[in-house]
Amino acid sequence: MRSGQLSPVELLRSCLDRIEATDDRLHSFVTMMTDGALEQARTAEAEMLRGNYRGPMHGIPFALKDLYDTAGTRTTSGSYVDLERVPTADATTTARLKEAGGVLVGKLAMHEFALGGPDWSTPFEPARNPWNLDHITGGSSSGTGSSVASGQVMGGLGSCTGGSIRGPASYCGIVGLKATYGRVSRAGVVTLSWSQDHAGPMTWTVEDTAYMLQAIAGHDPKDPTSSTAPVPDYSASLVEDIRGVTIGLPRHYFFDPDPSVSPETVAVVERAVTELEGLGAKVREVSLPSLDYVRAANSVIMVSEAYAYHEPNLKKIPEKFGDIVRSRFRTGGLLTASDYLQAQRVRTWARREFAEVMRTVDFLVTPTMTTPAPAFEGYDPTTTVRGRSFTAPFNVTGLPAISVPCGFTEAGLPVGLQIAGKPFDEPGVIQAAYTYQQHAGWYKTRPSI
Numbered sequence: 001m002r003s004g005q006l007s008p009v010e011l012l013r014s015c016l017d018r019i020e021a022t023d024d025r026l027h028s029f030v031t032m033m034t035d036g037a038l039e040q041a042r043t044a045e046a047e048m049l050r051g052n053y054r055g056p057m058h059g060i061p062f063a064l065k066d067l068y069d070t071a072g073t074r075t076t077s078g079s080y081v082d083l084e085r086v087p088t089a090d091a092t093t094t095a096r097l098k099e100a101g102g103v104l105v106g107k108l109a110m111h112e113f114a115l116g117g118p119d120w121s122t123p124f125e126p127a128r129n130p131w132n133l134d135h136i137t138g139g140s141s142s143g144t145g146s147s148v149a150s151g152q153v154m155g156g157l158g159s160c161t162g163g164s165i166r167g168p169a170s171y172c173g174i175v176g177l178k179a180t181y182g183r184v185s186r187a188g189v190v191t192l193s194w195s196q197d198h199a200g201p202m203t204w205t206v207e208d209t210a211y212m213l214q215a216i217a218g219h220d221p222k223d224p225t226s227s228t229a230p231v232p233d234y235s236a237s238l239v240e241d242i243r244g245v246t247i248g249l250p251r252h253y254f255f256d257p258d259p260s261v262s263p264e265t266v267a268v269v270e271r272a273v274t275e276l277e278g279l280g281a282k283v284r285e286v287s288l289p290s291l292d293y294v295r296a297a298n299s300v301i302m303v304s305e306a307y308a309y310h311e312p313n314l315k316k317i318p319e320k321f322g323d324i325v326r327s328r329f330r331t332g333g334l335l336t337a338s339d340y341l342q343a344q345r346v347r348t349w350a351r352r353e354f355a356e357v358m359r360t361v362d363f364l365v366t367p368t369m370t371t372p373a374p375a376f377e378g379y380d381p382t383t384t385v386r387g388r389s390f391t392a393p394f395n396v397t398g399l400p401a402i403s404v405p406c407g408f409t410e411a412g413l414p415v416g417l418q419i420a421g422k423p424f425d426e427p428g429v430i431q432a433a434y435t436y437q438q439h440a441g442w443y444k445t446r447p448s449i
């Protein structure tokens with residue numbers, strides 16, 4: 001587009017055609033913003049013709065999980081509670097992507113209030129997995145996963161409290177990055193858990209994730225948890241080299257047998273670890289005993305803070321909440337101050353323990369999810385709060401973590417490799433993921449829908 005070989009308007013129209021051809025089956029979108037997108041694409045085209053190129057996001061069609069505020073367009077959070085809520089201002093991340101020249105196509109399906117789903121008692125049809133329409137996309141950034149994986153848009157934003165960026169990325173065979181807590185503003189993003197929520201990009205490739213992160217990262221005075229740490233040039237990390245890097249493998253919990261963990265998923269990730277060794281990385285087994293308690297801490301903190309946020313509406317209009325999320329939020333109201341404080345003590349322990357281990361390794365490498373994407377039929381939504389979680393430890397600790405595709409099951413469902421790093425080492429995480437991606441080449445395989 002910068003050279004004039006492709007028009008932003010042509011690119012947008014190809015995405016709109018793709019949405020029209022597939023969304024009757026995928027249900028990725030809940031609100032289209034076609035007229036505004038066409039106007040933004042025409043503006044981008046005119047700017048490029050004048051030589052005013054804003055950067056890699058300029059003219060790129062993207063979409064937002066429907067808990068990112070969009071001025072003048074409804075933001076529903078996938079709930080009857082907010083079905084007609086129309087914000088008067090953009091979320092900081094929404095505004096920053098527009099400022100970078102991005103073209104906002106619409107708002108994407110999600111599990112209600114980023115926790116309850118897939119649930120047919122909510123306003124919108126659950127999004128479906130483009131690799132197999134009978135399977136879920138994972139949550140809660142369900143529509144972002146299906147939309148990006150199917151080529152409806154080139155990138156999107158998800159939010160992540162226990163794994164809602166990396167989970168759908170793994171299930172849908174794309175890249176998802178949860179940056180360090182505080183790296184990306186959450187102003188204008190509907191809250192689930194103040195102390196664990198993260199905002200971040202979901203794209204087809206690692207380089208696209210780097211470009212989207214560049215546009216949205218940085219301090220925001222509207223978000224009191226936003227970090228003032230300088231923002232590096234993430235594109236400088238798109239280098240194929242992990243020679244001499246030390247990878248920590250927490251075999252206990254992530255790789256040992258457990259009824260909630262798929263042996264096939266672990267086997268696929270084991271092969272990816274062997275490939276990383278072949279690329280020059282050193283692998284060292286590490287021990288993190290707090291992992292046995294972190295999943296519970298994540299859940300207790302999440303539903304306690306969610307109940308505090310939603311308490312007025314839960315008491316006033318409980319019937320407007322979907323069945324799943326209403327029961328989960330009410331659980332938060334049954335927990336005690338002692339429960340919450342004990343969970344925070346586990347969090348302190350985990351942060352200290354992870355910090356000690358990260359002094360001895362550069363990254364931690366694990367499977368992203370415990371299983372491939374389950375089928376809708378027979379799916380038990382309580383599995384998202386039972387058994388092991390391979391993503392929650394990095395929400396509890398706030399460390400940056402990325403999911404990158406690392407292969408498929410025999411049934412043709414994607415498996416994700418999770419790479420986690422030290423605080424604010426998004427550049428290192430991106431470089432490690434990019435190196436693996438370029439070697440493995442799984443991004444070249446697209447779903448056939």
